[in-house]
Amino acid sequence: MTQARTALVRFGVSLEEHLLRRFDAFIGAEGYSNRSKAIADLIRKEFVSDSFARGGKVAGAITIVYDHHKREVVNRLLDIQHDHGAIIISAQHVHLDHDNCLEIIAVKGSGAKVKALADSLKSVKGVKHSTLSVTSAA
């Protein structure tokens, strides 16, 4: 994502010592080298989650894994995707192994519509695994 360069503002934060120690351990484990980037990411994550909850615009990916030998699963997944064509940007199909297919579906739209699509795909009998990952599209 390209964004206009904005000025950085410094501000002080007071935290209980044990909370700060846990935070440092947490961000260290996540690979952050400084607190500023970690705090900014956590704030953005909260905003995305809030936007999602309020039906704001999000973009992201739905991944599903299923056995393609069950033909009714394949047909059902296709039907659902065609019904939600307005919010699907692209779909990539990967033949994982002899039995399993992985589909990565890029989506963009209101949080409610994206969640409805993800829920429909997830609930198809024969889908073994599914994830939804979103970021703010605003």
Ligand code: NI
């Ligand atoms: Ni396949």
